[in-house]
Amino acid sequence: MTGPQPRARRATRRAGSANSPAPLTGSTDRPASIADVALFAGVSPQTVSRVVNGHPSVSDLTRSRVLAAIDKLAYRPNPAARALASGKSRTLGVVALGTGFYGPASTLLGIEAAAQKHGYFVSVATVHSTDRGSVRKAIERLTHQSVDALALIAPYTSAQEAVSSLATGVPVVVVEGDTRGDMSVVAVDQALGARLATEHLLEMDRGTVFHIAGPQNWLDARGRAEGWRRALRAAGARVNPPIAGDWTARSGYEAGQVLAQVPDARAIFVGNDSMALGALLALHEHGRRVPDDVALVGFDDSPDAAYFCPPLTTVRQDFAALGETAVRVLLEQLRQGGGARHELLGPTLVVRQSTTAGPWAGD
Amino acid sequence: MTGPQPRARRATRRAGSANSPAPLTGSTDRPASIADVALFAGVSPQTVSRVVNGHPSVSDLTRSRVLAAIDKLAYRPNPAARALASGKSRTLGVVALGTGFYGPASTLLGIEAAAQKHGYFVSVATVHSTDRGSVRKAIERLTHQSVDALALIAPYTSAQEAVSSLATGVPVVVVEGDTRGDMSVVAVDQALGARLATEHLLEMDRGTVFHIAGPQNWLDARGRAEGWRRALRAAGARVNPPIAGDWTARSGYEAGQVLAQVPDARAIFVGNDSMALGALLALHEHGRRVPDDVALVGFDDSPDAAYFCPPLTTVRQDFAALGETAVRVLLEQLRQGGGARHELLGPTLVVRQSTTAGPWAGD
DNA sequence: AGCACCCGTGTGATCGCTAACATCGGCCAC
DNA sequence: GTGGCCGATGTTAGCGATCACACGGGTGCT
Numbered sequence: 001m002t003g004p005q006p007r008a009r010r011a012t013r014r015a016g017s018a019n020s021p022a023p024l025t026g027s028t029d030r031p032a033s034i035a036d037v038a039l040f041a042g043v044s045p046q047t048v049s050r051v052v053n054g055h056p057s058v059s060d061l062t063r064s065r066v067l068a069a070i071d072k073l074a075y076r077p078n079p080a081a082r083a084l085a086s087g088k089s090r091t092l093g094v095v096a097l098g099t100g101f102y103g104p105a106s107t108l109l110g111i112e113a114a115a116q117k118h119g120y121f122v123s124v125a126t127v128h129s130t131d132r133g134s135v136r137k138a139i140e141r142l143t144h145q146s147v148d149a150l151a152l153i154a155p156y157t158s159a160q161e162a163v164s165s166l167a168t169g170v171p172v173v174v175v176e177g178d179t180r181g182d183m184s185v186v187a188v189d190q191a192l193g194a195r196l197a198t199e200h201l202l203e204m205d206r207g208t209v210f211h212i213a214g215p216q217n218w219l220d221a222r223g224r225a226e227g228w229r230r231a232l233r234a235a236g237a238r239v240n241p242p243i244a245g246d247w248t249a250r251s252g253y254e255a256g257q258v259l260a261q262v263p264d265a266r267a268i269f270v271g272n273d274s275m276a277l278g279a280l281l282a283l284h285e286h287g288r289r290v291p292d293d294v295a296l297v298g299f300d301d302s303p304d305a306a307y308f309c310p311p312l313t314t315v316r317q318d319f320a321a322l323g324e325t326a327v328r329v330l331l332e333q334l335r336q337g338g339g340a341r342h343e344l345l346g347p348t349l350v351v352r353q354s355t356t357a358g359p360w361a362g363d
Numbered sequence: 364m365t366g367p368q369p370r371a372r373r374a375t376r377r378a379g380s381a382n383s384p385a386p387l388t389g390s391t392d393r394p395a396s397i398a399d400v401a402l403f404a405g406v407s408p409q410t411v412s413r414v415v416n417g418h419p420s421v422s423d424l425t426r427s428r429v430l431a432a433i434d435k436l437a438y439r440p441n442p443a444a445r446a447l448a449s450g451k452s453r454t455l456g457v458v459a460l461g462t463g464f465y466g467p468a469s470t471l472l473g474i475e476a477a478a479q480k481h482g483y484f485v486s487v488a489t490v491h492s493t494d495r496g497s498v499r500k501a502i503e504r505l506t507h508q509s510v511d512a513l514a515l516i517a518p519y520t521s522a523q524e525a526v527s528s529l530a531t532g533v534p535v536v537v538v539e540g541d542t543r544g545d546m547s548v549v550a551v552d553q554a555l556g557a558r559l560a561t562e563h564l565l566e567m568d569r570g571t572v573f574h575i576a577g578p579q580n581w582l583d584a585r586g587r588a589e590g591w592r593r594a595l596r597a598a599g600a601r602v603n604p605p606i607a608g609d610w611t612a613r614s615g616y617e618a619g620q621v622l623a624q625v626p627d628a629r630a631i632f633v634g635n636d637s638m639a640l641g642a643l644l645a646l647h648e649h650g651r652r653v654p655d656d657v658a659l660v661g662f663d664d665s666p667d668a669a670y671f672c673p674p675l676t677t678v679r680q681d682f683a684a685l686g687e688t689a690v691r692v693l694l695e696q697l698r699q700g701g702g703a704r705h706e707l708l709g710p711t712l713v714v715r716q717s718t719t720a721g722p723w724a725g726d
Numbered sequence: 727a728g729c730a731c732c733c734g735t736g737t738g739a740t741c742g743c744t745a746a747c748a749t750c751g752g753c754c755a756c
Numbered sequence: 757g758t759g760g761c762c763g764a765t766g767t768t769a770g771c772g773a774t775c776a777c778a779c780g781g782g783t784g785c786t
Contacts (some may be wrong), residue, residue, distance in 0.1 A: 406766090421763095
């Protein structure tokens with residue numbers, strides 16, 4: 001025996017000699033393979049595979065026997081082997097940008113929850129820089145990781161271009177992305193949300209509505225600004241230039257300091273809840289009472305918004321639904337292929353004391 | 364020819380006849396495989412593998428030739444094949460509980476960022492229910508997904524038990540878990556943070572410090588309560604029973620309503636920033652001024668805390684460092700094996716106007 | 727009766743890669 | 757000079773699953 005010492009065959013290792021059956025319990029070191037199950041059930045590996053994958057052409061008797069063997073041996077299909085043989089990994093890749101903020105982070109969690117519900121795994125690559133290169137790199141990271149489909153949380157204008165420039169070969173859905181273009185997009189209707197907020201403020205008869213906007217390289221921020229602008233125009237109200245923040249409470253605070261000194265600014269639509277928080281603080285410090293002197297509306301309905309001082313009227317986005325929709329679109333494309341889908345979810349206005357006299361005692 | 368029609372061999376498909384070299388560009392449909400690279404570089408697949416994996420025993424000439432081929436063919440190792448052959452997937456599994464809250468969500472993102480930095484992928488399974496069964500299921504989901512190691516964000520007392528009861532066969536680190544026990548744990552020193560907060564409040568000479576605690580089935584909440592209690596005892600201050608919330612601003616609001624009616628409550632340590640926000644609102648509604656009448660300290664230093672009304676003194680946890688440490692511990696265990704490691708990170712107190720007269724204009 | 731066809735099952739090849747040898751040439755030490 | 761070791765490379769055999777096809781037997785139809 002001078003030839004190479006082959007690695008012992010699995011079946012031999014596990015089941016002992018060819019004459020003795022596999023042990024009844026999974027007492028050996030390695031997890032059971034499909035071959036072990038086949039041996040144990042007295043069928044071929046292919047039949048086990050059929051049972052596992054729910055193929056119809058298996059007799060009830062065989063199926064139950066195989067299932068029993070699977071149960072007994074605590075068999076779990078090896079996903080790596082599966083992915084190699086079939087090319088499918090039951091894994092969705094998610095490229096997430098801006099996860100430092102409430103919206104994108106919630107979207108990520110929403111996608112994960114939805115994917116889990118549909119039996120998919122989620123492999124995440126977050127991107128912390130704005131430049132196109134790192135987005136591209138993250139996408140490559142994931143596509144090489146053999147994901148079945150890709151979700152891109154692409155709130156930046158630049159992010160989306162990175163995907164379209166890459167022929168990924170797998171279905172892609174852009175979440176919170178640009179609705180134009182040839183890719184599938186799932187997003188909340190930002191402009192509608194902004195319109196709801198703006199009209200709500202206009203109804204209070206406090207003159208035109210000012211706007212503290214998000215960074216204008218974010219699509220949501222643009223959509224909100226655009227919706228606000230259109231609502232004002234439709235009402236014949238004056239459109240003052242918005243003050244651009246960067247989503248942080250700090251930037252909202254700074255914008256608030258500016259607007260606090262504008263006597264006409266008696267109604268403000270803020271691009272998100274964090275900036276609204278900052279604005280509230282600035283207004284308070286300048287002695288401008290909310291809602292008496294200034295009415296304020298935010299965006300997102302973050303969990304804390306209901307306990308701002310005063311509780312914040314804001315536009316709610318349903319991130320769970322967003323994630324669910326994104327996953328649904330991906331799975332549809334996975335199954336049926338077909339063209340790009342566009343899904344737009346409707347946000348809702350949540351009215352609280354920052355725009356109502358109400359039971360709010362803040363003076 | 365009546366035998367089965369074998370699938371055409373890759374090399375044949377791609378490279379044409381044995382005499383013609385592979386095409387120079389990756390113009391074929393499939394991505395290049397290691398065999399393609401080997402063929403193109405005039406070496407064996409094993410040598411390509413060596414180059415890709417940084418094995419030392421490769422001559423410089425060969426290495427550069429292989430690298431050139433890799434570059435030309437845009438070769439990427441197939442991770443599924445790799446995982447199957449080697450048993451390693453370069454993927455970390457993260458089981459995350461409580462991702463609805465700032466702390467756990469930030470921890471998750473911190474781990475992802477650190478893993479990415481070390482060249483690992485992250486596969487996430489979030490758990491939304493408290494019961495042990497679903498934690499166990501999530502762990503199983505991931506271990507069957509052939510992850511190399513597992514991080515468990517286990518803020519609940521019950522969560523940790525679920526891992527220890529499962530022989531996972533891979534290194535495990537528990538993040539924000541119980542330091543006792545035989546598993547590796549990485550956590551922020553909650554008791555220390557609580558002590559810092561409590562001592563800071565005691566220094567203000569407002570009598571003893573009240574506590575709005577997190578849910579007591581969360582370890583962090585317990586640690587904070589314990590640190591608070593010990594600090595009070597050490598100072599000889601009276602220990603009133605803490606009011607337990609559930610981390611939400613709502614629960615903080617409710618607790619605040621209670622404490623607002625306790626004249627002695629002039630210093631409050633709150634278990635997290637969200638609850639502190641709610642408490643602030645309640646105190647404000649009851650006409651109790653912060654910090655004049657009541658001083659308040661939170662925990663987490665969420666990005667918004669600096670813009671609460673008034674800005675919140677709080678205890679900062681470095682979630683990026685937490686994730687980084689967790690990943691480091693996992694990689695160490697992967698490489699060197701060895702026993703459980705315990706890492707405790709120090710939080711820091713961030714003093715703002717909710718405990719200082721300072722420049723705060725809140726009347 | 728004859729034949730096509732479907733059902734249930736098995737066989738062989740293959741996915742792309744790595745582990746464990748085997749091999750071969752050169753260099754060093756005794 | 758020769759044995760031995762090392763460095764560079766190739767060879768073979770898997771990893772654990774799926775896929776395409778083969779095959780035997782029952783059924784329906786002509």
